[in-house]
Amino acid sequence: MTEKCPIQINMNKFKINNTDLEVSRINFGGNVFGWTLNEKQSFAIADQFTEAGFNFFDTADTYPWWVNGTGGLSESILGKWMKERKNRDKIVLATKVGSETQEHGFDISRKHILQSVDESLQRLQTDYIDLYYTHFDDKVTPVEETLETYQEIIKAGKVRYIAASNISPERLQQSFEAADKNGLPKYVALQPHYNLIDREQYETQYAPLAELYNLAVFPYWSLASGFLTGKYRSEADLSKSQRGGGVKHYLNENGLAILDALDKVAGKHNSSPATVALAWLLAQPHIGAPIVSATNNKQLEDLIAAPQLHLDQEDLDVLKINL
Template identity: 35%
Template sequence: MDHLNLGRSGLRVSRACLGTMNFGTGHGLAASDEAEAGRIIGAFLDAGGTFIDTADLYHRGETEEIVGRALKGRREWVVLATKGAMPVGTEGRGLSRRHLTRALDASLRRLGTDYVDLYQCHQWDPATPIEETMATLDGFVKAGKVRYLGCSNFTAAQLVESQWAAARVGGTPFVSLQPQYSLIQRVIEAEILPACERHGIGTVVYGTLGGGVLTGRYRHGEAPDPDSRMGRLLGHSLPGANRWARSLLNDRNLDIAHELVRVAAELGAAPAAVALAWVARRPGVTSVLIGPRSVEQLRENLAAFDLDLPQEAVARLDEISHSDLGPMDGSFFHLTPR
């Protein structure tokens, strides 16, 4: 598997990043138990992957515990990333010095390690001065608890303001951003990707299968299978889940999925692999988050990184998915916290 430097840093990461949001039992949706999560992590490392991403929010800390136990004896070979800002249990939230200090220490305990390679702000905090946040994060780096810094779900303006704030306090800047990016969600092309290029920030993109719409399982005029992801979300009590699923299953997205299925059939590949391969080859993308629930899904996802898409296929996907690009409002994140 290919490896690239993350932004303007010396940190090398694999082109595929293993996302772990599906590891655990806390959300009541289909997920991977600890045994399967361990097999997925082992197969990912065996395939040459080195980059694993998690967050304290996932399954209320259970995911970090699962990842930590799975990495015992091989921690030094992994680029381990986690995130803080969101509430876990009865804890607070935000990017204040108080909350981030508590959040990082709790994550390190759950992960069973004394440092993380990449620590990320999970979302912007309008209630905390960004200078306080960047000075706090710099303290983590100086203390040896964190090697590099990143953020997730920031707008272009928030990203640039953070870099300026780091310079003002004489601190460590961000080297990465986690934004949403897929054939059905291309808004980062307008402002976020240019800002990342200008400021030397790598991208680790998520949501690349459009919530499952780009797997080819959903079609015009057909109700989702109750056992599918969209089927479960449509019938779930999680606030916003039903609304989010319906917003994804719109005519435009299903048109894109239909063309994707046609392209995949012509190439003899799975639609998901083609969708991932399209994202992986986009300018400005450093690493692509995948979130398999099984070893079989992992192998299907990894096939994307060996898939050479013909230019004609890329042009067809570009055309069907192009739309007027507007500002990213973070609505995906707020409805489905990562």
């Protein structure tokens, strides 16, 4: 069993359990690099994020595969930015492995991890990754093989710590059991799909494991693909961005009630729905740093304001929508 120690949190940063990584309480999602932001725009938004005192970036070897079919652009842009800014030592860098191969579909075999980590390091123009995620579980590779490979690349200095994203609760538990039994590295963080409107799977299946294994939690889709910003309130709004089609299923009684609640709390605090939605996440147990992206100054301001917004019990009760 992993040794228990509470997450050490201040208003802006916290230390990930069982590591020496101190990260900002907002984790910038690099999926926009090379997609909705070109290289110049990506550099500008990354500069603004770090100048505001934040240091935590999340990307993946496959981002943005939906643009070029292969991915890699996000890592390449982030790597070039760090090299030009000479700030690698000030950045906590997370990326992922588990893209699809002919052998496995999603692949976390030894062969694929060893190849992928070197390719990521080359694109990122660095010799180490702070936090390396199992992005997708192939459900085929023995968990021991994956963890033994992680141990190999940790010993080689290529990776500092490992984390898990889209892994079933059963395979996650098996990974910890195998690590305990064989003296292998353990996941220190979990990256689940979790936000104010998408709660059930995380809260029923993964939150107990985060508690059991003392995991820091970095939710993705923290603003439900932008729905929780309040930008989309009718079907006519769906054309406002490239992500609009992905939020149509939220336009129902429950979704609109949540937007009304966000509006109420945001009005009380002279804030925005996005800031309130992220502050709600930050008020939940084990949540360390929601992963979220911005493509302009106003969006970024809303994101980085969240750690400073304290929601009282009245606010949390207003946001507790159960329709």
